[in-house]
Amino acid sequence: MSPTVRPGQHAMEILDLRPACTTLARVVGSIRDDQLAGPTPCPAYTVADLVDHVLGLALAFTAAARKEELAGPADPSGDGTRLPDGWRDLAAERLDALATAWADPAAYDGLTTAGGVELPGGVTALVALDEVVVHGWDLARATGQEYDADPDAVAACLEFAASFEPPADDTGGAADTGLFGPPVPVPDDAPVLDRLVGATGRHPHWVPA
Incomplete structure (x- = not known):
């Protein structure tokens, strides 16, 4: 049995997405219907749009972990008008499946694809964790909820996000x-x-x- 390590350890080891996914599911489950039209820290997204995006990204990154082809658009969009009945329970189910999928050592083998981008399995897991943690903060802040983010997940995501340098623009500057x-x-x-x-x-x- 392969050991499970916390997210702050080597990026290519197995990440524990369970705490972050559980927290995001709790946040989504506490959103009131009258909050769905409200703004979020993502300027183009309402709360409903961002919940729809979470539903889509959970499916996409679960499929990536399983090396399965996902039917439909490659990039999970955010369209709150298509939230299904029972979206709170559906979010919890999909986030549970996401955490379970990335607990499988086979998910980290070789390359996989999410959002139309092919990346090593371990890097894709970090992208998934980053999406869950940051969008959890987005939704908690947008709906006035406390956000008890997993400290190890936050540390791993910060290290990952900080590794990206803004690309040069046409003038050679940042x-x-x-x-x-x-x-x-x-x-x-x-x-x-x-x-x-x-x-x-x-x-x-x-x-x-």
Whole structure:
């Protein structure tokens, strides 16, 4: 039996997505219907749009772990108008399947594809973890919930996000872009979650207008 290590350890080892997925499922399950039209830290997404995106990314990254071809668009879109009945329970089911899929050592073997991008299995697991942790913060902040993020997952995601340098623009300078959006400067001594949020293009103190 292969050992399971925490996310802060070697990136190509098995990651434990369970705490982050459980937390995101709790956040989604606590969203009220009257909050679905509200804004989120993702400017193009309402709460409903982002929940739809979470449903899609959970499917996509579960399929990536299993090396299965996912039917439909490669990139999980965010369209809140198509949220199905029972979306809270569906999110919990899909996030549980996501965590289970990436607990399988075979998920880390070779290359796999998610969102139309082919990457090594271990890197894809980190992308999945980053999506779950950051979008969990997005939804918690958008709906006024506490966010008890798994510290090891946050640390692993920050290391991963910080490894991306903004690509050069046409003038040879640094383009204003990042893994999720233009990075927001955050003090080095800020809490780790705040630094992750900033590295992924969010203002740590964002609140709904």
